[in-house]
Amino acid sequence: MSLQDSRLRLQARYGHEVSWAPPEWNETLDLLLAHRSVRRFLDVDIHDETIRTLIAAAQSGPTSSNHQIISVVAVRSQDTKQALFEVGGPKQKHIVQAPVVLVWLIDFRRVHTIAGRAQVPLGGLDYLDALLIGATDAGIAAQNAATAAESMGLGTVLLGSLRNDVHRVAELLELPVDVIPFLGMALGHPDPEEPASTKPRLRQEAVLHHEKYNSKNTAAELDDYEEVIGDYYRSYGLDPRWAARTVERLSQSTATATRRHLQSGYYRDAGLGLK
Template sequence: MTEQPAPSAHCTSQPGGGTAGLASAGPADRLRSRYGHPVGWQPPEWNDTLDLMLRHRSTRRYLDKHVPEETLRTVIAAAQSAPTSSNQQIISALAIRDQAKKDAVAEIGGPFQKHIKHAPVLVIWLIDFSRAKHLADEAQRDPVGLDYLDIALVGACDAGIHAQNALVAAQSLGLGGVYLGSVRNDSEKLAEVLDLPSDVIPFVGMELGYPDPDEEAGIKPRLPQESFLHIDAYDADAVPEQIRVYEETLAEYYRDYDMDPSWGRRLVSRLGEKATFATQRHRLADFLRSRGLGLK
């Protein structure tokens, strides 16, 4: 998540949810921006929620404007309204305004994450087993479920679902934000910086603030639906051609940047040895075990 968004020649900035041309843009315009080209279908109906979601973009520059506590709490209420597996609610959120802590998180993220320092609010989504362990201790029961991989995946899934609810709610209130996988660059150090209990695991970060309208950031096209959506059976034959189409779309999107425009090369590079061992993320399983998870 170190990549900076590229400007789009077809978009102008809007606060609170992204750039997608004029405020009056219709579904065809939103879909064209999202996929980088016109699509051969139209939504049966359109509403403000769909418009907000399809014009999403990441925000990394913010106005020097305070995010009121009531606004933050409303965003968190929206997050808590998300589904949670079996109502276990094994996640929490840590909102950070303290500048020293934001600076420390930015340092963990690395040189491309300096924007963390300038975000009015930083939220760290936590996989939180403290309540479950407390209840198990009271009941004198052994929480053997913590010995298995599934519970870690449940926590990660719930954290992602809740965080996305929060981001959509924030954008509906005029805020912007960006996810921060970089907080996992050194999970052990992050847990120390945040003074987290041993049964609480930092999983993903999120900046929130009022977007700077001068930030040049467009809507990054996604994979063609022909490559993403499979109906009744997985269509492996469509993958190579749709990758080629997507490569062409992103090459145009990144045309003004001195960087490799190939999505495929970027993806393979991210999975390569250099990127894998550039941070402490390859030690994440060891960190999870140190927090009491078995991962069997």
């Protein structure tokens, strides 16, 4: 691989040429910068050994204090995937189409078992940090698995939509009360005819700060990105308004359109205090 490959990857990632060049380029960097979400899959099964390999990669990621509070349910049942699709919503058809859906869990069952044997209270679960640790570890594990999957020629898309109704997901997967469904991942062989490419990201000037946070150019960088991402969306016949859609998705009406706003109750039922 050459530095010319890096320039092409960076141009695709940012939607324009960049003024800097990597000091070196390799297959790992190329794989990471080529990432895209896959939402159309071929009707080809995924072997159990492949799933085990991906989970090994997931478990190889950092985990806070080696707590290892992440578990995974691999879902193949078409009926269960259909039910998960109904949780995710009408735009989540890839949940049904993917041969496997991995559901990443924040799993306090093991620590409760350890504490129960030792007859020691878990007062640390009374604080928000316990949930943040689990969410962080789940994200790390899922990203490791996604990168490993892409290195094997597979495709993935993460499914935050499963949090639309965590109570229903827990029911479908028969989860104990202290195990929280947090993130899904559709997994399969990408359909080469899917009309998709590398989605541009914000310029680094908007996200990379040196020593102190610099807010001087925020508006200008956002305007620049609105134009770049708008061109990307228009090329696929999609709504080009990134800023308006971002605000809409974080609005009160969107937050309460599903059951996501009820998640805190589920977390408290799981034994988390969220103080």
